[in-house]
Amino acid sequence: MTTAPAAPSTRAQDTVEKDSLELIRWPDPRADALTGPGLGSLSVASLLASSAGRHADRIAVVCGEERVTYAELWDQARAYAGAFRARGIGPGDRVAVLVPNVPDFPRVYFGLLALGAVVVPVHLLFTADEVEHVIRDSGATLVVAAAPVLAAALPAAAAAGVPVVTVLVPDALRDKVPAPRLEDEAAATEPLERLVPVPPLAPATVLYTSGTTGKPKGAVGSHLAIVENVNVVLIDCFDMRTGDVVFGGLPLFHTFGQVCVMNTAFRVGATVLLLPKFDPATALKIMDAERATVFIGVPTMYGALLQAAGPHRDGGAELPPLRYAISGGAALPEAVLDRFQQVFGAPVHEGYGLTETSPVASFNRVGEPAVAGSVGFPVWGVEAEVTDPAHPERIVVLPRGERGELVIRGHNLFKGYLGNPDATEAAVVDGWLRTGDIATKDDEGRIRIVDRAKDMIIRNGYNVYCREVEEVLVRYPGVASVAVFGVADDEHGQEVHAAVVLEDSEAGRAFDADAMVTEARQHLAAYKYPRVVHVREAMPQGPSGKILKRELVAEYES
Incomplete structure (x- = not known):
């Protein structure tokens, strides 16, 4: 069903406070400079906008036969932003996004962020009921859905009473899908000229956690936390450079792929190899053909790539020329780490993070010897301690070497769980995020994750x-x-x-x-x-x- 475009939003200067999202309005210029929120602005969209100027002709993404430069990708994102603006989307509006790892994901993601809107990525394997929960819980006013996931997205959006726009629907099926195409709307509207400024602590994303207890919760991430995470890992942790070719098989609806792969690569002008669905044989073929230099993945991907390497376990021309690899998301077994380094000839550096930490909290810095089994040191500006889990109501730091619950504080923390102050209060105590992970910290400050508290x-x-x-x-x-x-x-x-x-x-x-x-x-x-x-x-x-x-x-x- 087609919805008539609403008038453009004029709320950029207004107080925006909806459903506990706690958006921060532009401050009154008369406010006390010592106590007011400040006059600065910061947008995650600047990660792409800046590189579109600095690296205009470099390839930003490769997906199958499609190759898109930085200048083209930013122009396309601005065109989508124009279509969203014509629909009335503006600062603070939440938009649910169901798009796989294809160029349309960054087009939609940065188009929304350029408007000051809030991106709500949705797991692509969610059922219609699960998608409906995210739409309702997030307060989304629009759903952007790719053709392959319309079977879940359309009934979910209809049940929630929220309009849908599509991407990737071919011309032959346009009249059979009861929702307009975003591509058509973008072609019929004026593109956004420049970023809509937002305060640094304004929400940028709502990412839904895996829901180990009950329904998934929406973790609200700020522009500051995401941009600072990108800048910190580039300065102190990753050795990612302009011209690098980075494997992009991690799902972009998840914080690991979204921030550590896409946003970080775009910040420096690297190329991201998008793979809509991870398949180890396909991944090896693409990485070899495109001469990938950086692999970023979770432990299950490392094991799968080793299996796919098969006859090339001793190295060879068929394997990509990786300079290094990054592992996160879960503990990488030392045996797998050793085999990967031997087969691919690339050092593996482990890190640690959560959706609630934007995501990187600690890392074995590239350029320094990595210690197997360790997730390294807290990143710049972030503190991490091991505490006594017997005292959930307060922080009791344990002596070095003892096992306890890892807690984190710093610029990387999320804003809280959307509409769920009780969950936020339980997770963050005295400014420290309780991670739920059992860890140790040695005399040098190096962190080892022993287990999930719930998995013990x-x-x-x-x-x-x-x-x-x-x-x-x-x-x-x-x-x-x-x-x-x-x-x-x-x-x-x-x-x-x-x-x-x-x-x-x-x-x-x-x-x-x-x-x-x-x-x-x-x-x-x-x-x-x-x-x-x-x-x-x-x-x-x-x-x-x-x-x-x-x-x-x-x-x-x-």
């Missing part, structure tokens, strides 16, 4: 840290990936289970689960090794590729 297994009263067990099991021959988790048990409280994915069918024929357990017993205490091993074709994964252990627990407890 308690067997016969003893704490079993899943990552410690996984590091042992993944070294067994033929194992591509492993996930250790606890299943309720009447006798022991919880029993240690392991889910295993094998490298290939040949490994499957030779794999002996009992032998793997016997080998593990030589390296693990009696209460730690797995009593049950499940061989699987694949692991359940979240939006960033992280293994969803809660689904494994639910499956095997039932």
Whole structure:
């Protein structure tokens, strides 16, 4: 159903405060300079706008046969912004976006941000009910949906009473889709001339967490937190340069791919290789053809690439000339890290972050020796401490070397959970974000993530840290990936289970689960090794590729 364009928004100078989003209005010039919010402005959209001037003719994105320069991409984003403006979208308006890793994602993303609007990326595998929850919870006034996800987006938007515009709908199907095409509306309107200025702490995104407890919550990220995260990792952490070719297979609706790949690459004028759906063989082929220099991924991607490398495990012309690689999203097993560095000849640097930290909080800085099993040091301007989880109402810092809950504070923290002050208050105590991760910090300040607090297994009263067990099991021959988790048990409280994915069918024929357990017993205490091993074709994964252990627990407890 086509909706008539509304009058352009004139709220840029007005107080904008809707549904606890806590948008910050432009300050009154008469305000006290010491106490007022300031007169500065900052926009995430400047990451693309600036490079469009500095690197106009460089290729910004490659997707299949499509190659788009920085100047072209910014012009296209401004054209989309003109179409959004004609629909009445302006500062503070939230727009739900369901677009895969194709050039239309940055066009829509930066077009909205250029208007001062708030981008609400939606997981592409969500059902219609889940999409509807995000639309309603975020207060979105418009949905932008790509052709491949219209089956979920259209009924969800209709149920929420929100209009839809599409992208990627071919001409032959235009009359069969009950929603207008954004491309057509952009062609019929004047493009946005320049960025709409917004205060630095104004919201830029609402990213929905994976929802380990209950429905997903919307984490509100500010322009300042996102831009500062990009600048800090470029100065102190990543060695990303103008002209680099960066693998872009991480989903752009997730903070890792959105900030660490797209936004960071655009800041320096690098090229992003977009892959709508991660497939290891396709990824290797594209990275080799485009001579990729930087790989950024989650541990499951590293394992999959090693499997796909197959006959080229000793290196060769068919493998991309990577200068280095970055891993995040979950702990990368040391055995996988070692194999990847050997096969691809590229050092791997691990980091740590969350949606709520925009996302990078700590990192093994490129240019310095990385310590396997460590997520490095807190990034510039960010503090991290290990605290006693027995005191959730206050921060009790533990001595160096002790295990406890990791807490973080700094410029990278989110604004809070949209419309959920109770969840925000529980997550942030005295200005520190409780991460829910169990960690240690050595005398030098280096951080190691031991486990998720919710993933820790308690067997016969003893704490079993899943990552410690996984590091042992993944070294067994033929194992591509492993996930250790606890299943309720009447006798022991919880029993240690392991889910295993094998490298290939040949490994499957030779794999002996009992032998793997016997080998593990030589390296693990009696209460730690797995009593049950499940061989699987694949692991359940979240939006960033992280293994969803809660689904494994639910499956095997039932």
